[in-house]
Amino acid sequence: MPQMRIGLVGAGVIGRTHAATIAANQDCTLAAIADPSEAGRALAGELGAAWYPDLPAMLDGETVHGVIVATPNDLHLPNALAAMARGIAVLVEKPVTTTVAQGEALAAASLSYGVPVLVGHHRRHNPIVSTAKRIVAEGALGELATASVLYAHAKPPEYFTLAWRREPGGGGPVLINLIHEIDLVRFLCGEIASVQAITSSARRGFAVEDCAAVALRLESGALVTISLSDCAASPWSWDLAVQESPSYPPQPVPVQTHFLCGTKASLALPTLDFWSYDGRPDWFAPIRQQSLAVARGNPYQHQLRHFLDVIRGSAQPLVSAADATRTLRATLAVHQAAASGQAVDVASSFGGA
Numbered sequence: 001m002p003q004m005r006i007g008l009v010g011a012g013v014i015g016r017t018h019a020a021t022i023a024a025n026q027d028c029t030l031a032a033i034a035d036p037s038e039a040g041r042a043l044a045g046e047l048g049a050a051w052y053p054d055l056p057a058m059l060d061g062e063t064v065h066g067v068i069v070a071t072p073n074d075l076h077l078p079n080a081l082a083a084m085a086r087g088i089a090v091l092v093e094k095p096v097t098t099t100v101a102q103g104e105a106l107a108a109a110s111l112s113y114g115v116p117v118l119v120g121h122h123r124r125h126n127p128i129v130s131t132a133k134r135i136v137a138e139g140a141l142g143e144l145a146t147a148s149v150l151y152a153h154a155k156p157p158e159y160f161t162l163a164w165r166r167e168p169g170g171g172g173p174v175l176i177n178l179i180h181e182i183d184l185v186r187f188l189c190g191e192i193a194s195v196q197a198i199t200s201s202a203r204r205g206f207a208v209e210d211c212a213a214v215a216l217r218l219e220s221g222a223l224v225t226i227s228l229s230d231c232a233a234s235p236w237s238w239d240l241a242v243q244e245s246p247s248y249p250p251q252p253v254p255v256q257t258h259f260l261c262g263t264k265a266s267l268a269l270p271t272l273d274f275w276s277y278d279g280r281p282d283w284f285a286p287i288r289q290q291s292l293a294v295a296r297g298n299p300y301q302h303q304l305r306h307f308l309d310v311i312r313g314s315a316q317p318l319v320s321a322a323d324a325t326r327t328l329r330a331t332l333a334v335h336q337a338a339a340s341g342q343a344v345d346v347a348s349s350f351g352g353a
């Protein structure tokens with residue numbers, strides 16, 4: 001089968017991860033990079049890909065079967081639309097767009113053009129997550145009662161030399177990191193009905209938060225809490241626990257970051273420790289622990305393989321634009337809830353029904 005030709009728009013931090021992921025896949029090739037920066041041009045030269053200053057120029061000059069949009073957030077929508085208008089499937093990075101209205105516009109365009117959009121919530125492609133999803137869906141936990149997530153790590157001062165990372169609109173761990181937790185909660189535990197939240201910028205003093213405490217009520221009635229910080233000297237963060245990027249050093253011991261507690265049994269991630277009773281659940285009876293083995297896998301490679309299937313038409317996007325817009329809506333509701341001090345009904349927020 002001929003190799004798929006992929007065009008990459010935006011060759012920054014995550015764009016480079018996509019470029020390396022494409023290089024490691026035999027079924028596709030990096031045909032071209034569109035990025036106006038000198039660094040983007042240099043990367044194209046290093047990788048033997050064509051270079052263009054922007055996506056329209058790339059689409060005029062190259063035949064590509066799929067486009068990966070890894071630009072700053074405000075350019076996700078126009079770039080995705082430009083590719084889709086030519087019938088080209090798109091993998092667009094998270095957040096799908098900057099506003100719910102834009103996300104809905106992208107989802108509507110996907111339907112009207114008949115062109116699929118996959119959104120880069122890459123964690124869903126992690127084999128640990130697919131295994132956890134299967135365990136929950138099979139009912140092994142019974143009914144979910146509560147879940148708790150700890151996402152705490154230390155971003156060094158140099159991370160914040162880029163101004164946008166200190167400013168509302170794109171910066172802050174709610175939009176950058178919590179959105180992955182919200183997506184995982186939706187994927188594993190079910191839809192979010194309402195959000196309550198407190199945020200704080202007390203540790204760094206930037207305009208954006210450095211900590212958040214979030215409480216979610218799910219449509220099922222289950223309750224979820226998420227504790228978030230990007231200024232904590234802590235190993236308890238998904239990215240570090242699963243060593244999502246080779247830039248993170250291995251943990252000296254396995255740590256757990258997600259705790260799903262059901263009426264029959266409970267599950268901790270990423271270790272997939274399954275806790276259950278032989279008989280009726282009873283805190284006076286012995287509880288049994290099993291570690292469910294799963295092969296570790298690189299979620300970006302799994303995501304790319306899935307994108308190739310989406311391009312071929314043999315798979316529907318695991319994370320569609322409409323799905324990712326629901327994640328965005330619930331994430332933006334965290335800021336709204338923190339600002340108002342009120343619980344936010346997710347379905348009716350941001351112009352919802």
Ligand SMILES: NC(=O)c1ccc[n+]([C@@H]2O[C@H](COP(=O)([O-])OP(=O)(O)OC[C@H]3O[C@@H](n4cnc5c(N)ncnc54)[C@H](O)[C@@H]3O)[C@@H](O)[C@H]2O)c1
Pocket residue numbers: 009010011012013014015034035036037040053054055070071072073075093094095120121122
């Ligand atoms: N899935 C993940 O884990 C993950 C991780 C990091 C970033 N992201 C997302 O990826 C996107 C990019 O983030 P980043 O950290 O790589 O940013 P970055 O600033 O490192 O890179 C952005 C790149 O886009 C280029 N660019 C700017 N305008 C452009 C244009 N008009 N056409 C083409 N290229 C243009 C810039 O020159 C830069 O090289 C963001 O939406 C971010 O939220 C996702």
